[in-house]
Amino acid sequence: MSAGGEWLKVCGVDDIPVAGARVVRVPGRADIALFRTLDDRVFALHDRCPHKGGPLSQGIVHGARVTCPLHAWVIELATGSALEPDVGMVACIRVRSEAGEVFLHREDLRRDALRAQLIADAACAPA
Numbered sequence: 106m107s108a109g110g111e112w113l114k115v116c117g118v119d120d121i122p123v124a125g126a127r128v129v130r131v132p133g134r135a136d137i138a139l140f141r142t143l144d145d146r147v148f149a150l151h152d153r154c155p156h157k158g159g160p161l162s163q164g165i166v167h168g169a170r171v172t173c174p175l176h177a178w179v180i181e182l183a184t185g186s187a188l189e190p191d192v193g194m195v196a197c198i199r200v201r202s203e204a205g206e207v208f209l210h211r212e213d214l215r216r217d218a219l220r221a222q223l224i225a226d227a228a229c230a231p232a
């Protein structure tokens with residue numbers, strides 16, 4: 106990854122398989138799944154299904170949706186929402202692609218780092 110402004114460059118668009126996904130791992134933060142659609146749109150979601158935490162990056166991308174590999178919930182890539190009749194949402198990371206490069210919004214990554222720290226603190230707190 107490289108640095109610059111409020112956006113963090115993470116990879117090239119071509120590093121993400123068409124109609125597939127790639128995982129971005131950032132120490133201390135939730136894994137992020139980058140999805141690329143057939144028409145080259147790129148989306149970024151936490152790589153955890155809102156159902157039981159399945160790896161969405163290993164799901165099947167169809168249109169602007171992904172089907173979770175574990176129990177087949179369908180998630181909208183633009184919003185992170187599960188399609189009815191299922192109910193749930195996975196966090197989205199603002200993403201943009203420009204000149205063949207993919208960038209994630211730093212503020213969203215910081216938000217995730219804070220959330221991860223709060224969870225770790227809660228897990229370590231005495232009962």
Ligand code: FES
Pocket residue numbers: 154155156157158159173174175176177178
């Ligand atoms: S964990 Fe994704 S559908 Fe169950």
